[in-house]
Amino acid sequence: MPKVLITTVPFGDRNRLPIEQLENAGIEYLINPLGRKLKEEELAEMVTDFDALIAGTEIISDKVMGCAKNLKFISRVGIGLDGVDLLAAKRRGIQVSYTPDAPAPAVAELTIGLMLSLLRMTHVSNAQLHRGEWQRHLGRRIPEVTIGIIGTGRIGGRVLRRLAGFGSPRILVNDLHPDMKLVPELKIEWVGKEEIYHHADVISLHVPLTASTKNMIRREHLMQMKSDAMIINTSRGGIINELDLVEVMNGGHLSGAAIDVFEQEPYTGALAQIDRCILTSHMGSMTVDCRTRMEIEATQEAVRFLTGQALQGGVPHEEYDVQRQGL
Template sequence: MKALITTIPFAEKDGFPLELLKGAGIAYQINPLGRKITEQELADMISDFDILIAGTEPITANVMDNAKNLKLISRVGIGLDNVDLHEARRRRIKVAYTPDAPAPAVAELTIGLLISLLRHVPLSNHQIHSGEWTRHFGKRIADSTIGIIGLGRIGTRVLRRLKCFGTPRILVNDIKPDPELTRLHKIEWVAKETLYKESDLITLHVPLTPLTHNMITKRDLMYMKEDASIINASRGGIINEQDLFDVMKSGHLSGAAIDVFEKEPYVGPLADLPNCLLTAHMGSMSVDCRTRMEQEATEEAVRFVEGKALKHPVPQSEYDVQEAL
């Protein structure tokens, strides 16, 4: 069998996933473009491959029309908004993912971004590089109200890590409130509007679906305190990027940290804002977590070739979400 590896980087820090493929007799080709592949580029190159070890490129019906040999999509990561799951199922293409591997790294980056925003690190860095010396008053986590939207694998890890910084007020919002989290943590389940209005900093940890696309617009941002901040390390498109720029340009909000964008690589006006911290979709890019993601996705390919059951097939609940939308 032949595998196309589209996600980048791949096996850059650890070549073990490639050794796994070789050991299983799977021929492979790594993304020849060295960047995120477009839908049409993927459609043009996938025809001869049985397995796709995938990143965030669009895997649509158009792509599958040209993928006559495709039998498995093994997603390096957890987000599935780029995969047409029902089209894959209709064509009997199995889909696997690596749901737990990226979570620790994304949670830790979120904490780093959170501290940077509360203490105005991006703005101070920009000012010093510009020859200006200004000392900014900031807030400590323990004295802040932190809002978390989405308490899944990553949001829950962020919640746990916040306990190390004292006793901030923590407001949370999720479609399925978890009584066990209420028992273990001092949290308040609130409506989104309350969370927007009362938080000093909001961090987002929800999947991208038609329901969450543009979930946060100018109206929601203007509900927030004038000196509040917001973090998106989940999926691009959840915050309307133009609305965020307009609101911040007007002087509302003290900062934002954005790791994910609707179109990547990002080129847009947020880059002109000194208090907007931008990172290049690096949430999962710790050596250990990235290596684990690549290895787990490759192991699924090997299991498939060997006729074994997949360890992390995409659950029915993910298909149900796409069907409902």
């Protein structure tokens, strides 16, 4: 009987269909017994005799794969692949799939929610009122600000389409492959990142973590931004240098930040001491519908692999090329 280790948690809490898919296929499974994100060493100890992984954001390194003598398949619940050593998997004959479309609507909506909170300072008011302080804050509306979007793929494109419902803010956009017909309702200006840093009131990041995007935004870039600018990262930890962001915000620069993803998770760093910084626990995809779709699609791929069927969500060659370039 094939065996699957499910490392991502929660799993099957709101919809048991993924678990039923495994049971109906006669596949034995174990859901992460620690109930939290596994450390590399913990995963290496746990994965020893499993045939497949249904994985979250934990590190699946060459070391981990070397401890898994039976492992032939990794099904990633989500889109980010920076935690999976794709080149090591290829060398070891381990196939990898992911679910890139499933989380996108939820992440885009969280981004809009964070943008609204930053602009109206609801997070600051909430913290103050919990301390017994009554203070009203003058905020700004989306149509009245300049918004910078870096990355217009599955999530960045959805953010832009949702912004169209708020009126006609000035939109500055940067992407390696500009699509001039992306959102016809908006007057999108395709510009370099430097222009976004200098002119945007709100900057939202939607790029993968690669060798070229790691620490893409450092102190010098943050200081180029307006003193009252705001920055949102719902993409991947490590794209903004967290220590630089702490230093800049403690110095009074930037009126707000919203960070959902971190270099080390769970996050316990100094950003937690800054009221005007919204911190969320890598929950961009955590809506019932999107999370369920991710779990179902990842499980379907594991069942397909273990029952000899063709995969539908295999990782494309360009993702391997990204890691080959040095991440």
